[in-house]
Amino acid sequence: MADSGDVSYPNTGSPVVDTVKSEVNKTAGELNNIKKTRVTPSTTADNGQPLTHYHSLFYSLLSWEQPRATALSYASIIGFIFAARYLPLLRWAFKFLYMSLGVTACAEIAGQLVLKQGLASSFRPRRYYTIPKETHEAILEDVSQLLDFILIEFQRILFAENVIHTVAAFTAAFLGYWLIRFVPAWGLTVLTVTTAYFGPLIYISNREIIDEQIQNLQDIISAQTNQLKDLAGERTSQATGLMKQYVGDYSSKASEYIGRRSVSPEMAKIPTPVKTEAAPEPVIKTEPLADPAIKTEDFPEAPKAEPVAEVVESVESAPDAAEQEPLLAV
Secondary structure (H helix, E strand, C coil): CCCCCCCCCCCCCCHHHHHHHHHHHHHHHHHHHHHHCCCCCCCECCCCCECCHHHHHHHHHHCCCCHHHHHHHHHHHHHHHHHHHHCCHHHHHHHHHHHHHHHHHHHHHHHHHHCCCCHHHHCCCCCCCCCCHHHHHHHHHHHHHHHHHHHHHHHHHHCCCCHHHHHHHHHHHHHHHHHCCCCCHHHHHHHHHHHHHHHHHHHHHCHHHHHHHHHHHHHHHHHHHHHHHHHHHHHHHHHHHHHHHHHHHHHHHHHHHHHHHHCCHHHHCCCCCCCCCCCCCCCCCCCCCCCCCCCHHHCCCCCCCCCCCCCCCCHHHHHHHHHHCCCCCC
8 A cells, every 4th residue: 555645646658747746756755754853852952941843843844854845835935925915815715705605695595485495504514513622732732832942942042052043143133123124024024934944055055164164253253252351351450459559558548647646645645654773663653744835824813893883074074174274374
């Protein structure tokens, strides 16, 4: 019995038909192989988190391990984008819906009028079709795995698990930021899909050259980084030495200033014990205290009695006294 993925055609003897049949069979086989790659990979992220089966699926799809299946998926996506751009798909959907509902309603009404039995209702199944629970669970599981794949890959790129992927994502986002001003959304989508499919193919075809250039770039960046580290370390050591020197100078000045402030005049007046060589025990001699600069005798004595007001004659009485005195002739 032939494999379910293979399609058998009658032998027509034409080389073109044989080539088409061969390509169809190979494409069907590669599609089956792509489906078989939907398994959880054994590798994990750098933090040990397990990956999803979409990681292995997209890796096999975008690495062109199955070239016919990858080319078919790319052509399907690009065809859908152009169809959504240039074909009125939504109008066609509404048109198909109202025409099918109109035909059903007309057939039912005509059957009721002519045959006394509706034609559409006669084809009604005994039980309406429903989606099995297993299908629901499988669909939800696929959606959950797809969302987890998107979130994990975004975080791996964001936290630079592979710096080359992070730089590539930065470049794509930067170009998209500027191209969105001039390129329409559908054109930017076509460009994104094309880059996602053919970028890995270009890398696989020129792996050795690209790896060599990447290694050279990493060496240059590493050399510049080491040079900057050495320069920063030298500058830091110089700044640290200057800071220590300044701190030492300020500390010595502060200590000297504090020592001067501690020897005050009041402390100098305190009697200090002096040892004499003749006496067997130290004899404390008291040095005379210096006389204060200001003495009590310098101030006048305060009056003890209350002051008495004196009567002063007015100025008007002075001429009268002068008239009473005799005049002397010279």
